Amino acid sequence: MAESMAKHRIFSGIQPTGEPHLGNYLGAIRQWVEQQDAAAPHDALYSIVDYHALTIEMDTGALDRHTLDLMASLVACGLDPARVTLFRQSDVPEHTELGWIFSCLAAMGDLQRMTQFKDKAEQNRDNINVGLFTYPVLQAADILLYHADLVPVGDDQVQHLELVRECARRFNRRFGETFPEPQPLLSKVPRLKGLDGSAKMSKSKGNTVALSEPPEQIRAKLKVAVTDPARLRRNDPGHPEVCNVFTLHGFFTAPHDPARLGAIERDCRSAALGCVDCKKELADRMLEHLGPIRERQAALRARPDDLRDLLEVGRRKAAEIARATMETVRERIGVRVPRRPR
Ligand code: TRP
Secondary structure (H helix, E strand, C coil), X not given: XXXXXXXXXXXXXXXXXCCCEHHHHXXXXXXXXXXXXXXXXXXXXXXXXXXXXXXXXXXXXXXXXXXXXXXXXXXXXXXXXXXXXXXXHHHCCHHHHHHHHHHCCCCHHHHHCCHHHHHHHHHCCCCCCHHHHHHHHHHHHHXXXXXXXXXXXXXXXXXXXXXXXXXXXXXHHHHCCCCCCCEEEECCCCCXXXXXXXXXXXXXXXXXXXXXXXXXXXXXXXXXXXXXXXXXXXXXXXXXXXXXXXXXXXXXXXXXXXXXXXXXXXXXHCCCCCHHHHHHHHHXXXXXXXXXXXXXXXXXXXXXXXXXXXXXXXHHXXXXXXXXHHHHHHHHHCCCXXXXXX
């Protein structure tokens, strides 16, 4: 079962916290699909990290529902369960087992410096649980359980990946060379601004569109989307380089019609193209792109048993790797040591 030297293993995770939206799609999912379709030799695992999502309070049943919905969305967006391993984190209990081991290696001081922890603690003052604090340790287990060396993530996860590498180094130093030091595979996509022009596109800010959102609602949201903030009057020249709507044209117009993107840029600057028309055009392109995804998503969501079957396919593939890793890990640290025949 020797792997060829050039082969990379990719791992990434996404939390089932609700409807995936444009930010998740453009920032993560779309790139996972591109990687899958690229010729480069690698294998990839993508996990729906439900135990991470448990750090946020949710109604009973929501975790399962969101997991199935997310699975439907991932497949609808083009991830192919036959070519990549798509699975649910809690289906492979080795994640939490290795997580505990890493929690005995990670330094409190390092975790205290995590900006995501500080932000989330700030946002959830009434539920600052220990899981929120040790979140990156579980993330280390996610990645290292599969000996992944590349982790496609946004730049907000770079700090977590430093911690992941530190866990690998500490384990290796103490128990012998076992884990690689994974590197982030940063997306080329600049951090997307919300439709309201605020810093981050997120569901909690209500400034994005869900992949499953009805077309009319998407149109309505785009109609009021913030464009170049300096362009106050109708016939002012625009500044596409600072316009979020232009950035979105880059995703939805450019791939089919690169020349049109150039024309939009030029006509925006000369004020020949106004924001209202520009946004309407974006809505048309976006609906063309998202329409088929939305249809596939709805069809998949109507068949939860099939989604569970797909998750089971992923579980089997992931579990096999996880089991082998943990056998080595337990042996190296000296737990559950098999009895020697006398
Ligand atoms: N922390 C990641 C996020 O918030 C999700 C995640 C969990 C993850 N485990 C992972 C990402 C492992 C990459 C690899 O987006």
